[in-house]
Amino acid sequence: MTVLNIKGVTKSYKLDQKHVLSNFNFTLEKGEICAIIGESGAGKSTLLKLIAGLETSDSGTIVIDGKTVESASKFIAAENRGIGFVFQDFALFPHMSIKKNIGYGLSQFPDKTARVSEVLRMVGLESHGDRYPDELSGGEQQRIALARALAPHPKLLLLDEPFSNLDSELKSQIRNELFEIIKGTGVSCIFVTHDANDAISLANKIAVLDQGKVIQMGTSKELFDQPLTPAIARFFGGINIFSHEDFQRFKIELEKADFYGIRPEQIEYSLKPEKKSYSAIIIRETFHGLWRKYKVKLSNQIEVDMVVDAQVPIQGKEVFITLPPEHLLIFHKNERQGKV
C-alpha cells in the first residue's frame, strides 16, 4: 500500500527564483524506510518540510495515506496531517517536562498517561519522565524526540538529519537502537542524511537528490553496486574515476562509456607480474588503523588509490596491480545528472 505519493511538485524560493524542487515525483510504500541523500542545497530538507506541510509547494500534488494533503485547490495544514517529525536539533520544549513534551500531541488520546509511559518504556527512559530537556544527554534528548514523534501513532515519520547533533561514538549505537524502535512500530519513515553509513545500514530504500530531482533510487546494494554517477559512487566510499581517454590506456575490453571507476578495495595486487597486471610504483602510503591506503603510479602514468589489510603491508616500492573487470563501474553522461 502506498503511504506517500508525490506528483510533479515544484518549489522555488522568492529570493533567487531557482527551483529547489522541480517536477518532483516520489512514492513510499507502507513500512518502508527511505533515506534521502544528496549534497547540501539539493532540496532534501525542503522536501521534508513540504511533506510535513511546513512549507507550501508552487505546484503539484502530495497524497498521504490515500488523502490529498496538498494540491492546487487544497492545503491541509501541518497540524492536521498526522505526521511525526524529528527535528535536527530535536526542538524539545525547554519549559516542559519530558512527560509533558511527549504528551503534548496526545490531547485526542483517551489514555494519554498510559501512552506516554508506553513510549517512554519503548525508548528505555521510563525513569526520566519528570526531568526537563536540559537535564538529559544528547542521546537521551534524541530518544525523547523520537518518542514524542511516535506517540500519536503517525502514519509517516520524518527525520531531518537525525544524528548530526550526536558525537560519532554515540552515533552508531543510538542509530541502531532508534531504528530498531522505528522498525518495531512498523511506521513508514523518511530520513534525510549526509552520512553514507546511516543510509546503508538503516534504509531499505535510498533516494539520491540532485538539483531538485531524484536522480537514482534503489536499495543500498543497488546504489552501491550500480551507482548512476561518480558522485553517487563517491557518497558510498572512495573510488578511482577514469575519463574515457585515460581508461583506454588500460586496454580492457568494456562497454563504451564516458567515465569508469573502481573502488580502492577492489583493486587486486601481487608482488610479481601476473597476466593482465600493470607494474606500479608506490608514491604515498597512509595508515588508517585496520587498513593502509597506497597511492601508486602505474606504468601508463595513471595514479590510483588502493587499500590493503594493515597487517600485511606491501614490502618494497613496486607492485603489480590488476583491475578485475567485474568490479569496474561505468558511467554515462546523462542530461538527468547534474554534477558528475
Add this chain to the structure above:
Amino acid sequence: MSSSFYHNAKIDKKWSIITILIVLLFGIPLLTILLKLFSGPGESWQHIKEYLLLDYLFNSLFLMVACSAFTLTLGVIPAWLVSAYSFPFRKLLQWLLILPLAFPNYLTAYAYAGLFDYSGIYEQMMFKIFGLNRISHVDVMGIWGLAWVMSFSLYPYVYLSARSFFTHQSQIQMNAAKVLGASRFKAFYSIALPLARPAVVGGLLLVVMEVLGDYGSAYYYGVSTYTTAIFRSWFSLEEPETAVYLSAQLCMFILFLIVIERGLRRKKKYQFNSEHTRGLIKNKPKAHLQIIFIIIIMIPILLGFILPLIQMVYWASLTFKVVWSSSLVTTVWSSFYLSMMTALISTFISLFLIYAAKWSRSNVIKRLSSLPILGYSVPGAVIAVGIMIPTLIFDKWLVNITQVYFNWSIEFLINGTLIGLIFAYTVRFLAVAYHPIEASIQKAGIRFDQAAQMMGVQKWKRMLQINIPLNKLGLITGFLLVFVDTMKELPLTLLLKPFGIMTLSVKAFEYASDERIAETAVPALFIIITGLIPIFFLHRMINK
C-alpha cells in the same frame, strides 16, 4: 488583495482577515491626516504662513539639529567607553546611563527650569558661595536651553543603539586596524564609529521623533514649534482644519526622514558573520585614565537623571502635603488603568500580528502585518487629530442611526471616551511592544512552534502553551515599555482625554501651566518611579 488571494487554499483566511482589519483600523488616523494635505487648510493658514510658519520651521529644525548633535556627544562617547574598556563600576555605570529614560522630557524641562530659577538651587548655591555679587544667571528658558534639556533626557536612545552595536562588534576589524598600526583611538574613529553609523542613525531618528513630537517642554520654555502650532490652531484659533494641515506636513516630514534612514541603512548594511563575531576585548587603561573615563560617563548620568531627580525630590518635599489628596489617588489610578489597558492590548495585538505573519503563506499578509507599527513615528498630537476627525463622524452616524431606527439615544462611543483614548495610545505605542516581542521570537526561533504543529496542535493552543511561555521575557518587556510610555505620554492625552478624567502627565502639565511648578513633583515622581521598572527589564534583555 487579489482574487487569487481569496481563492488560495493555502492561506488561512481567519487569521488573514483579522490581520487586514487591524491594519485598516490602525491606518485610519494616518490616512485621515495625509488625505487632508489635499483638502487644504483653514482661514488662519494665510496668517500663519505669513507671520509664524518661518518661526515654527526654524525652531523645529534647530531643535532637531541641536538635539542630534548633543545626544550624539552624550550617547556615543560613554557607549564606546563602556564597550571597549574595563574599569571599576563599569557594569553599574552602564546601567545608570539608561536611567534618564524614566524621565519624560517635559519633566526634565520643568526640573531644569526650577534648578536655574532665581530662587532655584543653583542661584542659592551661588549666593552662599559668592554672596550678593552673583557671578552670572543661567537662563535655560529659551531655545538653546530647551535643546540641551531635551538632550539630557533623550541621549539614552543613541547610547543604547551605539552600545548594542559596539558590544556585538567584531574584534576582528579592530585587530585588523591594530596590526595596521592604528591606535585604539584611531581604530575607534576610523573603524568602529563609521561601522556603527547605521545603528547610531537609528537611535538619532528616535531622538528626532521625540523632539518633533514634544509639546510639554516647548510650551513651557516658550518655543513655538510645529507641534505647539497644532495645539494653538486647535485650541486658540479654534480651527481644526489648520491643525490637521500642520499635522499632515509634520507627518510627511517624519516619513521623509524615515525613508532616508532606511535608505542609509540599506546602503550601509554591515553584517558580521556570527562565527567571527566576538565582542570587543575590553582594554584596561591606566589608573588616571580610568578615573577620567568614570568622570566622563558620570556627566550624562548627572545631567539626565541625578540633578532633575534631586530637584523633583526637593519640590515634592515642599508640596507633598498640598498635592496629596483623594483626587490624586484617582489620578494615579486612571493613569495606571489606561497604561495597563494599552499595554495589554498592544502586547496582544503585537503577538497576533507577528504570528499571523509567521504562519501566513501569503506574502501580502507578511508585508501588511508590520504596517501598524508605523504609528510610533507619528507624533502623539498628530495621531490625536487623526483619530478625532473620523471617530467624530462615526459616532455622529451611530447616534443618528440608533436614534432613527431604534429610537435609542446613546452617547458617543469612541470620540472623547476612554475607548478612543486607549485606541489612540495603542496606535501610537504598538511598535514599542512589537519590537521586543519580535526580537524574542526571532531568537527562540520557530522550531518549537513547528514541533508542536507536527504533533497536531492548533494555532491558539500553540500560542498559549508554547509561544507565550517561551517568549515571556520579551512579552513582559514589551508590556512594561508600553505601560510606561503611556504613563509618560502628554500631547495625545491632552487632546483626547475624556472630560472628567485626569492622568498624572496632564496633572503635571496643568500645574506647570498654572505656574505652580513645584507641585508637578509629586505626579512626576510617580511617573519616574514607574518608569524605572521596565528599564531594569530592558537592561536584562540587552545583556542577554
